[in-house]
Amino acid sequence: MSNLAVSIIGAGFVGLTTAVVFAHKGIKTICVEIDKDRLNILKGRKAPFYEPDLDSMLKDCIDNNTISFTDDIDYAINNSNITFICVGTPQRDDGSIDLKYVRSAAISIGKALIDKSGYHLIVIKSTVTPGTNHMVKKVIEEYSNKRFGKDFGIISNPEFLREGSAIYDTLNPNFLLIGADNDRDAEILEELYTLLYKPNIPKIIKVNTYTAELVKYAINSFLATKISFINTIANICQRLPSVDVNTVASIIGLDPRIGPLFLKAGPGYGGSCLPKDVNALINFSKALGYDPILFKTVQEVNRLQKDAVLGLVNKLIENIEGKTIAVLGLAFKKDSDDIRESVSIKIIKDLLDKGCRVKVHDPMAIENAKKVFKDSIIYCKDKYECISDSDCCIILTEWDEYKELEPEHFKSMKSPIVIDARRVLDHEKFIDKVRFAAVGLGYKELLDYKIPSVSVNAIIEDKGKVLLVKRRKEPFKGYWSLPGGYVEYGESVEEALRREVKEEVGIDIEIDRLLNVYSDPFRHIAKHTIAIVYKASIVNGKISNNEEISDAKFFSKEEIPEILAFDHKKMIEDYLKV
Numbered sequence: 001m002s003n004l005a006v007s008i009i010g011a012g013f014v015g016l017t018t019a020v021v022f023a024h025k026g027i028k029t030i031c032v033e034i035d036k037d038r039l040n041i042l043k044g045r046k047a048p049f050y051e052p053d054l055d056s057m058l059k060d061c062i063d064n065n066t067i068s069f070t071d072d073i074d075y076a077i078n079n080s081n082i083t084f085i086c087v088g089t090p091q092r093d094d095g096s097i098d099l100k101y102v103r104s105a106a107i108s109i110g111k112a113l114i115d116k117s118g119y120h121l122i123v124i125k126s127t128v129t130p131g132t133n134h135m136v137k138k139v140i141e142e143y144s145n146k147r148f149g150k151d152f153g154i155i156s157n158p159e160f161l162r163e164g165s166a167i168y169d170t171l172n173p174n175f176l177l178i179g180a181d182n183d184r185d186a187e188i189l190e191e192l193y194t195l196l197y198k199p200n201i202p203k204i205i206k207v208n209t210y211t212a213e214l215v216k217y218a219i220n221s222f223l224a225t226k227i228s229f230i231n232t233i234a235n236i237c238q239r240l241p242s243v244d245v246n247t248v249a250s251i252i253g254l255d256p257r258i259g260p261l262f263l264k265a266g267p268g269y270g271g272s273c274l275p276k277d278v279n280a281l282i283n284f285s286k287a288l289g290y291d292p293i294l295f296k297t298v299q300e301v302n303r304l305q306k307d308a309v310l311g312l313v314n315k316l317i318e319n320i321e322g323k324t325i326a327v328l329g330l331a332f333k334k335d336s337d338d339i340r341e342s343v344s345i346k347i348i349k350d351l352l353d354k355g356c357r358v359k360v361h362d363p364m365a366i367e368n369a370k371k372v373f374k375d376s377i378i379y380c381k382d383k384y385e386c387i388s389d390s391d392c393c394i395i396l397t398e399w400d401e402y403k404e405l406e407p408e409h410f411k412s413m414k415s416p417i418v419i420d421a422r423r424v425l426d427h428e429k430f431i432d433k434v435r436f437a438a439v440g441l442g443y444k445e446l447l448d449y450k451i452p453s454v455s456v457n458a459i460i461e462d463k464g465k466v467l468l469v470k471r472r473k474e475p476f477k478g479y480w481s482l483p484g485g486y487v488e489y490g491e492s493v494e495e496a497l498r499r500e501v502k503e504e505v506g507i508d509i510e511i512d513r514l515l516n517v518y519s520d521p522f523r524h525i526a527k528h529t530i531a532i533v534y535k536a537s538i539v540n541g542k543i544s545n546n547e548e549i550s551d552a553k554f555f556s557k558e559e560i561p562e563i564l565a566f567d568h569k570k571m572i573e574d575y576l577k578v
């Protein structure tokens with residue numbers, strides 16, 4: 001069969017990409033799209049969504065007359081010998097797969113086949129749960145009065161293309177998976193792919209239809225598992241000194257049993273496939289009487305990962321209500337305008353709920369975000385406008401243009417706080433210059449980044465000797481206690497504090513002035529601790545002072561209640577016992 005002609009039902013992401021790739025290789029392709037708006041966009045020589053190279057290839061194919069668009073499925077079936085079903089398979093409210101579009105495509109194909117002579121091959125490319133091939137077979141037999149194997153065949157042929165590199169992935173697949181119940185059908189599709197890929201035909205793997213259908217879910221669930229795995233490791237790294245999840249990932253990826261791909265920690269996976277497919281597999285397994293707890297956990301880890309990002313924000317900003325947050329990146333991944341299940345969108349919703357003012361930028365996805373947020377957020381024309389005058393900047397999509405950002409670009413912020421949730425920035429450059437946190441970046445860097453203020457709880461003995469319980473403000477984790485120490489005889493509290501901090505963390509600090517004296521019985525185990533809070537600056541570090549000192553209740557010196565002074569002696573004794 002050298003005059004193979006192809007029809008494709010559904011000009012969505014998979015369908016249109018597949019159609020354009022076939023047509024670009026000179027194979028006559030008819031694309032069926034029933035959504036009138038989408039059809040008009042296509043007839044107007046444009047792709048209805050962004051995908052690198054898609055627009056230009058589409059125009060070439062229209063000019064070369066190798067692709068056409070219609071809503072007439074009869075016409076498409078009668079003028080092709082292979083039909084690809086590429087319709088959407090959305091999820092229902094309970095997470096299970098909704099096959100209504102596959103079923104209605106099968107009904108339309110069945111009706112169109114009634115008057116068609118000659119063998120017709122139907123290829124299911126949509127992601128469908130095992131057994132769907134058999135359902136489609138029955139529906140087509142019922143509506144066409146034709147027989148499977150004699151008049152028509154059905155193949156399961158899932159795709160593995162990624163948004164953002166869909167054209168490349170379709171042209172360069174790692175392998176082709178053909179799930180067929182008879183050899184004849186597999187051979188027809190093999191012939192088409194030989195025509196498409198010659199002379200470099202990818203490895204073709206032939207299996208039964210159930211296996212092909214399951215493999216698609218197995219791959220996407222494995223990818224999701226890898227991402228939730230590395231995000232879990234990232235969350236552990238953040239709690240360790242000097243550990244970077246990127247280093248951990250690059251090392252474990254050297255083990256051929258693990259491999260280097262899909263080990264990029266971030267805000268969690270999104271998109272139209274991974275979340276939906278993991279959900280569908282969970283529901284499908286449950287219907288089979290098996291509870292796939294692994295995938296439920298993968299999903300839960302992913303759901304919570306956005307909170308890990310918000311946790312970084314909360315650690316650097318004590319109260320985010322009313323703050324202006326700049327969000328760089330809306331799409332679920334770079335080189336795409338797709339915001340479906342994008343973690344960025346979920347985080348923006350959370351920020352709005354918390355009373356933040358949100359400014360956003362994305363090179364491609366602004367128009368889609370406008371449909372969700374309307375005028376509740378501020379859309380910026382470039383990244384610099386977005387960053388400017390904000391209190392905190394969160395990078396949530398790994399667009400190449402964000403990788404070019406330097407610390408200087410954040411100077412226009414009120415007080416630069418940068419959260420790199422996608423690890424696009426070189427943290428070494430940033431940690432000394434702005435308040436910085438990143439997914440999977442251990443806290444040593446943050447300690448090194450310097451202490452914006454230092455305070456000391458001074459428990460004062462009545463005979464002039466002072467026991468210090470020092471605390472330092474560590475931007476990543478809020479307040480953190482250093483071991484206690486003494487004010488030596490003849491030493492002022494300031495001198496003692498300077499000496500102790502130098503001994504313990506190796507940093508010279510200069511005490512600017514006594515800010516306040518406070519007591520907060522509820523925050524301290526030793527009930528009546530009096531804390532003397534100093535504003536300190538770092539002499540050999542780079543950070544300026546920060547007067548925000550915890551949410552502790554402050555008393556002026558004069559206001560310290562009498563009762564707080566009564567048993568310091570006992571407290572010192574207790575402390576010394578420990």
Ligand code: UDX
Pocket residue numbers: 159160161162163164220223227261262263264265266267268269270271272273274332333
């Ligand atoms: C996925 C599958 O990769 C593809 O085979 C299938 O056909 C469709 O679903 P896609 O949804 O386009 O493709 O994107 P993918 O590159 O897989 O990324 C999915 C999500 O995981 C994105 O949000 C991405 O940012 C995230 N991700 C990916 C990570 O967080 N870390 C990684 O290491 C890889």
